[in-house]
Amino acid sequence: MGVAAVEVAELRVARGGRVVLDGLDLTVRRGAVTGLLGPSGSGKTTLMRAILGVQVVASGRVTVLGEAAGSPSLRSRVAYVTQAPSVYDDLTVEENLRYFARVLGLRGSKRTEAVDAAVERVELGDERGRLARNLSGGERSRVSLATALLGDPELLVLDEPTVGLDPVLRASLWTLFGALAADGVTLLVSSHVMDEAERCDRLVLMRDGQILADDRLPDLLARTGTSSAEHAFLSLVGGAEGGAEGGAR
């Protein structure tokens, strides 16, 4: 088994008659947190959809945990949390989780154990009996994340999981992502908040359907002669356009 959780080769995707990913190559390492960063519309969600096997692609290859993206055998090995938390308002936290565990085919004590573990992992033990509609935005996001953890996925794909959350909650979610990676889970996390870059083991910077950089933050900063992911990004954009902005290359 190789070190790659995801391998993308020469991926081309068109949406609404426009090419949005144009010959993209990417390798996502196992057991690490990879941040997919880039401005709105740069193609992050489209790339994630391709990795999940739900995006129609024009050409190219996407291999996930050694299988073609979207293979039925990946269903329980890969979990996805979309930008809109998928939580039923009229069910409690526990009922939501028991429902999603059932959808995953978990029964009896396996279901109870999975729900208990997921609740504990996202620290929602005190909220188990509360209706989802009464939860705060951050609590809802954590329920959504807990549903994704129920099947013990090897790859967790999270589309802007911290959007709209306060800094304390954002920090606690990033700590959780790090803990999951330490347990061997591979996380691919998109964000357009550049200051979240320092919480990632590896950064993939996207712009206009292309990958500008795929590096560790310290290497990226050294290479661009900058002191933050944001400045590194601007430097790379400047470089791509002829070196107009940011620090030296």
Ligand SMILES: Nc1ncnc2c1ncn2[C@@H]1O[C@H](COP(=O)(O)OP(=O)(O)OP(=O)(O)O)[C@@H](O)[C@H]1O
């Ligand atoms: N359903 C669609 N039909 C047509 N074009 C689309 C569709 N969804 C996205 N696009 C276009 O594809 C491009 C990439 O969008 P995508 O959602 O992948 O970007 P993103 O980086 O995830 O953005 P955001 O950070 O805003 O979520 C954009 O130009 C967008 O307008």
